[in-house]
Amino acid sequence: MLRNKEYVIWLVVSVLIGSCGVVAVSFYSNNAAVWTAITVGLLVGSYSIFTRWRYKQIRLLSEFLQQIRNGNYSLDVRDHREGELSILKSDIYKMSALLSEHNEQLQIEKQKLTEAISDISHQLKTPLTSMMMMSELVADDQLPHEKRQQFAGQITAQLERIDWLVSSLLKLSKIDSGTIVFKKETIAVEQLVQQALDPIRITSELKQQTITMTGDPTLMIVCDSNWTKEALLNIVKNNVEHTPVGGQIAIRYGENPLYVEIVIEDNGVGMAKSELPYLFKRFFRGRQASENSVGIGLSMSHSIVTSQRGVIDVYSEAGKGTTFHLKFYKQHE
DSSP states (O other): TTTOOHHEEEEEEEHHHHHHHHHHHTOHHHHHHHHEEEEEEEHHHHHHHHHHHHHHHHHHHHHHHHHHTOOOOOOOOOOOOOOOHHHHHHHHHHHHHHHHHHHHHHHHHHHHHHHHHHHHHHHHHHHHHHHHHHHHHHHTSSSSSSHHHHHHHHHHHHHHHHHHHHHHHHHHHHHHHTOOOOEEEEEEHHHHHHHHHHHHHHHHHHOEEEEEEEEEEETTEEEOHHHHHHHHHHHHHHHHSOOOOEEEEEEEEOOSSSSSEEEEEEEEEOOOOOOOOOGTTTTOOOOOOTTTTOOOOHHHHHHHEEEEEEEEEEEEEETTTTEEEEEEOOOOO
16 A cells, blocks of 8 residues: 555655644643544544555456456446446446447357358359369360350359359448448339339240339339349349249339338249248248349348338248338438
């Protein structure tokens, strides 16, 4: 305690005051001098005890901080009392709890990254293996010209597939990490849906499918138009792929005081109820998935919608079709 400057100063002042008091009162009363000395002694003793207790508490806090630095966030130093030290303990506990949450989040992100890398490796392995085999065949001088052209075309298709996969995964990683700032643009729902349908119209026409739209043409929605169009495109593409030749896809939209809703419904093959909880999981492929399906489009749609305070639900029954409900909640002032 003698290293504590405050304590030393207080001790010296107390001794001086006590000495002066003893000298002063000794001229008048010996009893007064004794009581003065006792009082000073009690003051010094009580302050010493208090200082030792305070040092002990500070030492405990220091050990607690050392535990936090070593990654132990489970300790609770709070004593639920009044006073400056209790406030400090409470603040340290809050900091420990916050660090614990951040650490848990980092572990979750680390696990997601590990799974993503594993999934990407798996998805890239098949086309890369296929291209390696075809490149060896193309290098054969005795390979017929027709076969050479066929393999070259397949290699190009696989490269395009890899390029699409990498591009989509980069988009998803940006959305998941929160690095994308979604714009708040006002656009007519009808215009948004029409633009989303443009890339898929030829495929739908080749399958002789009918796509209908119903809703108020003046209905507006606030969203990031480019990203939302991509979300809608991926959903409609899923409907087109899982609806047979001559099938129907109906798109309805409307609003209520809480949200703007877009419903996309088909009369296709549908899916089993057991698959619904996993539909928006990355790389999930249902039993009715096409051969070229990667299982990333609906996952991206889900991330885009939910990142804009939206909700996307799906209802489906095997043999009866699938319905997607998209709800974009309004932001009230």
